[in-house]
Amino acid sequence: MSKKLPKRNENYSEWYQELVIQSDLAEHSAVGGCMVIKPYGYAIWERMQQILDQKFKETGHQNAYFPLFIPKSFLSKEAQHVEGFAKECAVVTHHRLKNDPNGKGVIVDPDAKLEEELIVRPTSETIIWNTFKKWIQSYRDLPLLINQWANVVRWEMRTRLFLRTTEFLWQEGHTAHATADEAIAEAKLILEIYADFVENTLSIPVIKGTKTQNERFAGALETYCIEAMMQDGKALQAGTSHFLGQNFAKAFDVQFLNKQNQLEYVWATSWGVSTRLMGALIMSHSDDNGLILPPQLAPIQIILIPIYKTDQEHQEVMAKLEILYLQLKNHGFRVKIDDDDSKRPGWKFAEWELKGIPLRFALGPKDLNNHQIEVFRRDTQEKAIIPIENLVANYVSMLLNDIQKNLFVLAQKRLQERTIFVNHYEEFKEAIEKDCFVMAHWDGTTETELLIKEETKATIRCIPFNNPKEIGYCVRTNKPSQQRVLFAKAY
RNA sequence: CGGGAUGUGGCGCAGAGGUAGCGCACUUGCUUGGGGUGCAAGAGGUCGCGGGUUCAAGUCCCGCCAUUCCGACCA
Numbered sequence: 160m161s162k163k164l165p166k167r168n169e170n171y172s173e174w175y176q177e178l179v180i181q182s183d184l185a186e187h188s189a190v191g192g193c194m195v196i197k198p199y200g201y202a203i204w205e206r207m208q209q210i211l212d213q214k215f216k217e218t219g220h221q222n223a224y225f226p227l228f229i230p231k232s233f234l235s236k237e238a239q240h241v242e243g244f245a246k247e248c249a250v251v252t253h254h255r256l257k258n259d260p261n262g263k264g265v266i267v268d269p270d271a272k273l274e275e276e277l278i279v280r281p282t283s284e285t286i287i288w289n290t291f292k293k294w295i296q297s298y299r300d301l302p303l304l305i306n307q308w309a310n311v312v313r314w315e316m317r318t319r320l321f322l323r324t325t326e327f328l329w330q331e332g333h334t335a336h337a338t339a340d341e342a343i344a345e346a347k348l349i350l351e352i353y354a355d356f357v358e359n360t361l362s363i364p365v366i367k368g369t370k371t372q373n374e375r376f377a378g379a380l381e382t383y384c385i386e387a388m389m390q391d392g393k394a395l396q397a398g399t400s401h402f403l404g405q406n407f408a409k410a411f412d413v414q415f416l417n418k419q420n421q422l423e424y425v426w427a428t429s430w431g432v433s434t435r436l437m438g439a440l441i442m443s444h445s446d447d448n449g450l451i452l453p454p455q456l457a458p459i460q461i462i463l464i465p466i467y468k469t470d471q472e473h474q475e476v477m478a479k480l481e482i483l484y485l486q487l488k489n490h491g492f493r494v495k496i497d498d499d500d501s502k503r504p505g506w507k508f509a510e511w512e513l514k515g516i517p518l519r520f521a522l523g524p525k526d527l528n529n530h531q532i533e534v535f536r537r538d539t540q541e542k543a544i545i546p547i548e549n550l551v552a553n554y555v556s557m558l559l560n561d562i563q564k565n566l567f568v569l570a571q572k573r574l575q576e577r578t579i580f581v582n583h584y585e586e587f588k589e590a591i592e593k594d595c596f597v598m599a600h601w602d603g604t605t606e607t608e609l610l611i612k613e614e615t616k617a618t619i620r621c622i623p624f625n626n627p628k629e630i631g632y633c634v635r636t637n638k639p640s641q642q643r644v645l646f647a648k649a650y
Numbered sequence: 651c652g653g654g655a656u657g658u659g660g661c662g663c664a665g666a667g668g669u670a671g672c673g674c675a676c677u678u679g680c681u682u683g684g685g686g687u688g689c690a691a692g693a694g695g696u697c698g699c700g701g702g703u704u705c706a707a708g709u710c711c712c713g714c715c716a717u718u719c720c721g722a723c724c725a
Contacts, residue, residue: 433725466684505685
């Protein structure tokens with residue numbers, strides 16, 4: 160616990176890994192590639208869940224829950240879909256163990272082989288569309304707006320805490336609509352919800368856009384996404400929303416009767432964000448002293464630290480802090496007093512900084528005498544002594560809002576400074592080498608996209624909505640292009 | 651799936667044939683308390699698993715397993 164955190168500029172990935180562990184967010188589990196999300200990390204995830212869940216419900220979505228297991232035959236009903244996920248599926252083949260006749264322990268009972276193997280869901284389109292078939296007959300059943308909070312498994316070769324684990328938590332929305340336009344509008348609406356959440360709650364600026372055909376979700380006609388820049392300049396996909404066309408409706412034969420009494424296939428979307436957002440959060444704001452949490456997300460926004468020597472001082476200081484605690488709590492702030500007598504103030508300062516608590520108020524005998532309190536803000540590491548009567552709700556709100564905003568501004572500044580517009584391949588390679596976001600013209604072919612990836616490791620993160628149409632020439636092939644796209648190295 | 655590394659007390663590590671050690675954490679007591687207090691006394695380990703060499707194996711040899719890091723694939 161009292162170890163030094165590696166420095167970001169010396170070894171960014173080691174810093175990240177150590178920070179996750181030391182700040183008590185998560186740890187490696189006994190199962191390879193899987194992590195244990197510890198109470199503090201899970202509390203942050205729960206905040207994300209609550210806020211997103213509310214936004215989904217406000218826009219008419221309902222939660223439901225579908226099985227963890229998917230019959231193998233379901234997965235193969237949509238050709239592109241199965242191709243995209245086949246290589247990373249966990250497969251259940253048996254349903255029973257028995258004592259090992261040759262010794263200790265248990266073995267898989269060969270007599271308990273399943274007739275049809277079950278896939279542990281890598282995503283739930285197939286099981287959900289199999290179900291939607293039963294739920295949809297009429298245009299009156301549409302739109303059908305369903306979300307589920309779930310775990311999924313993707314058997315990746317290489318894992319990193321929160322960024323890529325074999326099992327991860329997420330939400331996946333699945334909707335069915337009467338028209339393509341409605342479905343597209345839904346996919347875009349969700350992208351806006353994601354962008355709003357990531358920018359305003361996580362304080363991370365994002366670039367909205369569409370994926371190229373090559374990067375598109377397996378089975379989608381269009382994938383909308385938000386891309387964020389981490390402190391090392393690499394891109395992290397923070398959320399995706401897919402327009403699935405009628406692919407799944409056709410694969411699972413989901414048709415409805417329209418007002419003209421004609422059968423039509425429904426139009427679909429799916430969309431998700433995962434515990435990967437935890438990784439985005441950590442890598443966007445934190446520093447060499449530990450986590451920095453945006454106030455809107457922090458499970459604890461304010462930590463109160465009593466300072467004292469004698470029992471009497473302890474009582475006096477605590478009496479004042481209790482009052483302060485109740486006042487703050489009644490105003491809706493998430494606040495905690497650290498009255499652990501076995502730890503000294505200096506230890507607590509370091510500990511709560513490591514955990515990223517936005518504000519710290521420390522109160523000791525000196526302060527009581529002078530009617531003052533020490534205020535420390537995590538983002539700037541600034542300390543101030545203020546008259547204690549100034550510590551009112553408005554002031555605290557102002558501070559928290561300022562921290563929330565400041566984190567966004569800093570991240571946005573980094574994004575702007577490290578986003579470079581280039582027209583020649585040499586500049587392109589140089590900018591990618593320096594881990595920048597690069598806006599460049601591209602001829603629109605997968606062939607060129609893959610070639611650039613092979614030569615530079617950069618991928619097209621998205622075709623940004625906001626880039627103006629302009630005539631240009633592909634940075635690699637010199638063929639004509641109408642718009643710059645975003646290239647970067649990605650997590 | 652390729653390349654590297656590591657498996658020794660709860661955690662982090664040292665020990666390279668001959669009585670299993672250190673730091674942190676833990677327990678008890680005192681001390682200290684406004685930036686990770688100091689001292690003392692304790693508790694805690696079949697050294698990843700299986701073979702082999704040897705009078706003797708954390709230590710040498712062979713095999714296996716696991717974890718982790720770096721690449722290719724991906725939320």
